[in-house]
Amino acid sequence: MNEFIKKKGRKEIFDLKPYVPGKPIEEVKRELGIDDIIKLASNENPIGPSPKGVEAVEKALAQLHFYPDSNCFYLKNRLSEILGYENENLIIGNGSDEVLKLIAETFINQGDEVVFADPSFVEYEFTAKIMGAACIKVNLKDFTHDLEAMLQAITDKTKIVYICNPNNPTGTIVTEQEMDYFMNNVPEDVLVVFDEAYVEYVEAENFASGLKYVDQGKNALVLRTFSKIYGLAALRIGYAITTKEIAQAIERVIEPFNVNMLAQVAALAAIDDHEHVKKSQNLNSEGKQYLYKEFKNLGFDYVPTEANFIFVDTHKDIQFIFNKLLQLGVIIRTGDIFGYPTYMRLTIGTKQENERLINALKAILEE
Incomplete structure (x- = not known):
């Protein structure tokens, strides 16, 4: 480290860990050469902006x-x-x-x-x-x-x-x-x-x-x-x-x-786009119930959620699941960063995105 930075920088900053966001779609495109990608990693609204x-x-x-x-x-x-x-x-x-x-x-x-x-x-x-x-x-x-x-x-x-x-x-x-x-x-x-x-x-x-x-x-x-x-x-x-x-x-x-x-x-x-809010809420509620059912069928455990994401225990090394999903064009958030190495946190997506996620997980588990 530069001596000036070491001596003059505020000591608090050297203990900070930079925030690691969900992996961007463009980054996956560059790394894997995949164009058809869905991102279920950052709790974004799957139907887009108001x-x-x-x-x-x-x-x-x-x-x-x-x-x-x-x-x-x-x-x-x-x-x-x-x-x-x-x-x-x-x-x-x-x-x-x-x-x-x-x-x-x-x-x-x-x-x-x-x-x-x-x-x-x-x-x-x-x-x-x-x-x-x-x-x-x-x-x-x-x-x-x-x-x-x-x-x-x-x-x-x-x-x-x-x-x-x-x-x-x-x-x-x-x-x-x-x-x-x-x-x-x-x-x-x-x-x-x-x-x-x-x-x-x-x-x-x-x-x-x-x-x-x-x-x-x-x-x-x-x-x-x-x-x-x-x-x-x-x-x-x-x-x-x-x-x-x-x-x-x-x-x-x-x-x-x-x-x-x-x-x-x-x-x-x-803030006055009530139609967009209601549509987002309904989609989230329906997607949540679909994913709950499919996770049970896959043998996964999950934490019932009141948000637009679900914390799911895959009972497998989440980095293995993460990398396999990436190759299939699906981005999720790994739970190891939260201290849960078999968990994933995933955004509830559109019907098509949720189905694609489940199909990808099934394909990985059947390998």
Whole structure:
């Protein structure tokens, strides 16, 4: 390593592990020379972006020479109308990933601790470590957040607790009753961040949004995104709902023009594209039931999901399955990166994509 970097670089960055995204389609095309590829690795919407969002982007293209609205005024107004909060309760970010980084920059000092489940979304650890925090990981229980153990992990150094609900990569939820108990016992000086990136896919009746605790005035923040059900992942736009005081603090570290104009207009249009949302939900629900049935037939175990992906135990070396699927033009996410070497996390696709996945798995198992 360069001596200047070694001496002058912030020591925290040398402990960071770069985020490894799902393998891109173009990369597989280059490596294997395959053109017909489906990607079931990154929890993207298989039917594509909101048509209303696409139309809004097309109309806005002639305005690319203008800087975007730094305050996201119109999007905040619409979110306020839909969610029942004032603009001052909202933070808009360059994806919810940026909002996580903004939260860390606002609240974490070197030596603080953060608590989150393991495995869960890797960005909690990444953004906390950048700021010099110690990351306290609490193992899942039955693939679900163990809130009792997370409470016990809180110390006087704990600054933030992250709850991914539904959880990525397992797709499980924490129920309202479990959440109430947790929030009634968590210290008042701890910020609880509820990451609800997949909330629109939840079908369980015993689910409750973290917005309940924002309404109660607790130190709580709820993350949402336009990347998943609205299909705007490439544009990078997400948001947070929290108390006015917390939002005002976070606003102090937001860069000017952090959300591009095309993302803003697309999100503003997509949020009212109810037809696209309903179509996405129905497709996901039907695909989930089909895959459950087929996994049972294959002898695979799976974690029942409330998201648009399923965590599946193939009972085989997942790298073997992964590479065989790649050769058949199917990209999945391997579970070994989460500590589960026989598992895969796969996005629920279209009917045709789901059938192609199952046929590919059958062919591999019959070899």
